Amino acid sequence: MFTSIKEYQQQLLLGNTTCVATVTHYLEKINSKKHLNAFTEVFSKEALEKAAMLDKERINSKKTGRLHGVVVAIKDVICYKDHSVTAASKILEGFVSIYNSTAVQRLLDEEAIIIGCCNCDEFAMGSTNENSAYGNVLNGLDETKVPGGSSGGSAVAVQAGMCMLSLGSDTGGSVRQPADFCGIVGLKPTYGRISRYGLIAYASSFDQIGIFGNTVEDIAKVLEVIAGPDDYDSTAIEQPLSVSENFVEQVIIPKTDKKYRIAYFEEALRHPSLDKEINISIFSTIEILKKEGHVVESVDFNLLDYVVPAYYVLTTAEASSNLNRFDGVRFGHRTKEPVTDLTEFYKRSRSEGFGKEVQRRILLGTFVLSAGYFDAYFTKAQQVRRMLVDKTSQIFNDFDAIILPTSPTTAFNIGEKNDDPIAMYLADIYTVFANLTGLPAISIPLYKHSNGMPFSLQVITNKMDEVTLLQLSSLLMQQCKAD
DSSP states (O other): SSOHHHHHHHHHTTTTTHHHHHHHHHHHHHHHHHGGOOOOEEOHHHHHHHHHHHHHHHHSSSSSTTTTTOEEETTTBBBBTTOOOOOOOGGGGTTOOSSOOOOHHHHTTOOEEEEEEOOOOOOGSSHHHHHEEEEEEOTTTTBOOOOSSSSSSHHHHHHSSSEEEEEEEEETTTHHHHHHHHHHHEEEOOSSOOOOOOOOOOSSTTOEEEEEEHHHHHHHHHHHHHHOTTTOTSSSSOOSSSSSSOOOHHSSOTTTTOOOEEEEHHHHOOOOTHHHHHHHHHHHHHHHHTTOOOOOEOOOOTTTHHHHHHHHHHHHHHHHHHGGGGSSSSSSSSOOOOOOOOHHHHHHEEEHHSSSHHHHHHHHHHHSTTTTTTTIIIIHHHHHHHHHEEEEEEHHHSSHHHHHHSSSSSSSSSTTTTHHHHHHHHHTTTTTTHHHTTTOOOEEEEEOOSSSOOOEEEEEHHHHHHHHHHHHHHHHHHOOOOO
C-alpha cells in the first residue's frame, strides 16, 4: 500500500488518496486474512467514520496531526474507552474499558485511526500466541509456524499488511521476539519511556508498551507521539526523548561519519541453543561493521545462564500479585456453579477463567513469595537483577550499544514446544535481559534463513538513549540488510 507514514501523508496532501480509501483497503485485507486470527475485534464502522471525518477536516484545514490518517492496531491488553479489553482471557470476557490508556489517547490526539484490537497470549504470558482464549494466531509467512508472542497478533497485523503499525507490550521480549519471527521491526523502549497507564499489568516492573512497524522511521514517529511523562504513571520518564526538536529526522538520517563502539557477548553468540546460521549471519554483520570503521568487541558476560531463571522468578511473583484482582466479584467471569463458601467461589471462578499457562505462572509466583522460599528464590533473583544492572552500566561506560540475537531459532512449528514449558521459557534467553535491566532494545529484520523464515539482530543501548538505538538501527538496515 505505502512504504512509510511519510509517503502516505504526502499522498493524502496531494489528493492522490483518502483516509477512507486507506481504511477500506486495510479492512479488505483483514477480511481476506481472517484465518490468521490476528484480531480479536475489528472496529470497521468506527474506523471508516473517523477516516471520513479526517478527510473532511484536511480539506478545510492546512494543519493536521502528526499521525493524521495513520491506521494503527492495538494489543488486547491496552485500554481503549468504550471498547472490549480482555487480555485474551475468559476471566475478562465481555469487559469494556471505561477510559483510554495514555498511549491510545496520544494516538487519537494526533489523528491516528485505530482499526482494531489484536490477539495475544493470555495476559501477555507466552512466546507463541498459543495461550489465547481466542485460539492460535498463525504466522503469515508460513501458517504452520507460530508468530511469536505474546504480541503475536499485533506482529502479524503489520506483517500481513492489515495495518500500518501496531502497539504491543514487552515484558520479556513480547514485542521483539514476534517481530523477529514475522520479519518486521519491533521496539521496546526504556522502561518508563511510554506510560503504562491503561496497560493491563503482567509484571509491573518489567512491562513496557512497544511498537511494531515496517521501518525504523515509522517506529520513531509513533514513539515521538506516545512517549513522555504522565501524571497517571509515576514510573513514566520525565526527560524528553531528545534535546533536538527534529527527533525523527535525527534518527533516520544516519551520520555516515559517526563510528560506533559496539559490544557483543561471546557467551551469547557461542551458546549451544543458538542456530548455526544465526550465529554465522551475526558474525558476518560484525565483520561488515568493522570494515566500515566501527569498533566491535567481545565483552565478558558470565551471567547469561542466570537471566531466564531470574526473570521467571520475578515476573511470576509480580503476576501472582497483579492477577489477584481478577476474582469474579467486581468484574469479569463469575462461576455459575452453586457455592456457599467464598474461598470455593474464588477457586472456581479463577480456575474457569484463567488458562493453564496463566495458572502455572500464578502458582509459581505464589510459591517463590511464600514463607521459607522468599529468600531462596525471590531475594536471589533480585540480587541477580542488581548485578545485571551494574554490569551493563560498566559496559556502557565504554560502548554505545550491545548486539545480540533476538531469538535462538527462527519461528518454530505450532505445538512444537507445548509439552515442554522449560524449553519454551529458555527460548527467551536473549530478550529478557533488556527487561531485567530496563534498557531500550529493538529487533531489526536483517536476515533470511535457509528454511525461508526471517530472523533479526537485536540492538540494545543505554537507558533513555533511544536516539542512538534508532540511529544505529537505521544505519544497520541500510548497510547490513540481506536481500
